[in-house]
Amino acid sequence: RKEVEQDPGPFNVPEGATVAFNCTYSNSASQSFFWYRQDCRKEPKLLMSVYSSGNEDGRFTAQLNRASQYISLLIRDSKLSDSATYLCVVNVDSSYKLIFGSGTRLLVRP
Amino acid sequence: GAVVSQHPSRVICKSGTSVKIECRSLDFQATTMFWYRQFPKQSLMLMATSNEGSKATYEQGVEKDKFLINHASLTLSTLTVTSAHPEDSSFYICSASEGQGLASQHFGDGTRLSIL
Numbered sequence: 001r002k003e004v005e006q007d008p009g010p011f012n013v014p015e016g017a018t019v020a021f022n023c024t025y026s027n028s029a030s031q032s033f034f035w036y037r038q039d040c041r042k043e044p045k046l047l048m049s050v051y052s053s054g055n056e057d058g059r060f061t062a063q064l065n066r067a068s069q070y071i072s073l074l075i076r077d078s079k080l081s082d083s084a085t086y087l088c089v090v091n092v093d094s095s096y097k098l099i100f101g102s103g104t105r106l107l108v109r110p
Numbered sequence: 111g112a113v114v115s116q117h118p119s120r121v122i123c124k125s126g127t128s129v130k131i132e133c134r135s136l137d138f139q140a141t142t143m144f145w146y147r148q149f150p151k152q153s154l155m156l157m158a159t160s161n162e163g164s165k166a167t168y169e170q171g172v173e174k175d176k177f178l179i180n181h182a183s184l185t186l187s188t189l190t191v192t193s194a195h196p197e198d199s200s201f202y203i204c205s206a207s208e209g210q211g212l213a214s215q216h217f218g219d220g221t222r223l224s225i226l
Contacts, residue, residue, distance in 0.1 A: 004153070043203050043217040044154065087153070096142060096207050096215065102153040 001026055004101035006088050012107045017078045021104045023071040023088030032091040033064055035073045037084045038103060044087055047073075078108045113137055114206045116218030123194065124226055130190045131221045133204030139184035140206035144215070145177075148201040160187045194225045 006023050013019050025033075033050035048055065050062040050071055061074040071088055088101035113136040121129050133143055141162050146154040158179055159167045166179035178190040187206075191198055203220040 008151075041201070041220075041222070043219045045217070046215075096144070097156060097159065098144075098215065100146075100153040100155075102151070 002101075003027060003099050004088055004090050006086075006101040006104045008102060008104060010105040010107050012109060013078055014109055015078055015080060017108075018074065018076045019078060019106065020075075021073045021086055021088075021106075023073075023101055023104075025069050025071070025088075025090045025099075027090070027092050028066075028069060030069075030090045030092050033062075033071050034089040034091075034098075035060075035062060035071075036087040036089050036100075038087055039084050044100075047086070075106075078106075080108050080110065082106060083108045114140075114204065114216045114218040116204055116221055118221060119219060120222050120224075122224045122226065125195050126193055127225070128190055128192045129194055129223060130188055131202055131204075131223075133187045133189070133206065133218050135185045135206040135216070138206075138208050140187075140208065141184065142207045143181060143187040144205045144207070145179065145187075145189050146203045146205070148203065154203065157189075191223065194223070196225045199223055199225045 004025050035047040036044040037047045038044040048057050050064045054063045059076045063072045085103040085105045087103045090099045115134045117132045143160040145157045147157050148154045156169050157172045160179045160181040162181045162184050168174045181187040201220050204218045205215045207215050
């Protein structure tokens with residue numbers, strides 16, 4: 001079983017739509033959680049950290065459910081520029097080692 | 111914001127060649143740098159953790175004699191793929207940590223390596 005699992009998609013949505021991605025992780029000792037965005041053939045960039053109480057940054061909302069070992073990302077009012085691959089990332093210990101999911105691809109169409 | 115520069119961005123070479131990739135932190139000192147590899151449609155996989163002034167820590171399954179890492183200064187780590195073969199073709203990405211928290215890992219823009 002992969003340490004971090006994501007639906008690869010693609011999710012194909014119209015501009016303005018709301019879309020949600022889910023991610024599960026296998027290690028209950030995981031401590032920190034992130035969503036990164038990766039554009040085609042580019043490096044990943046931090047989108048947002050995920051906190052236990054849930055957190056929001058503009059159109060993006062992240063949720064964490066430790067009991068179910070589940071993380072989500074909600075994007076409201078999708079823009080064409082949101083088209084990318086969204087990576088769920090987990091850290092298990094304090095060594096800075098990040099474990100990446102294989103990503104969920106989002107395509108926002110006009 | 112903090113910038114990590116990776117060079118070269120693209121390499122195409124013959125099988126058997128050794129290839130060196132540089133990762134530099136441009137405006138901060140990086141006590142720790144990380145090297146990842148990403149095959150098409152797959153996740154980034156950590157290859158090794160590079161610590162300034164000491165030996166790198168390799169992940170399970172990564173050959174340390176094949177992938178040589180040197181972190182001689184607080185702003186530079188290098189990854190050398192020795193005697194590269196077509197199966198080594200991949201996207202190699204480094205990241206550098208300012209040491210202030212996990213979110214402070216900054217990624218280089220990657221090196222696309224193609225071995226013919």
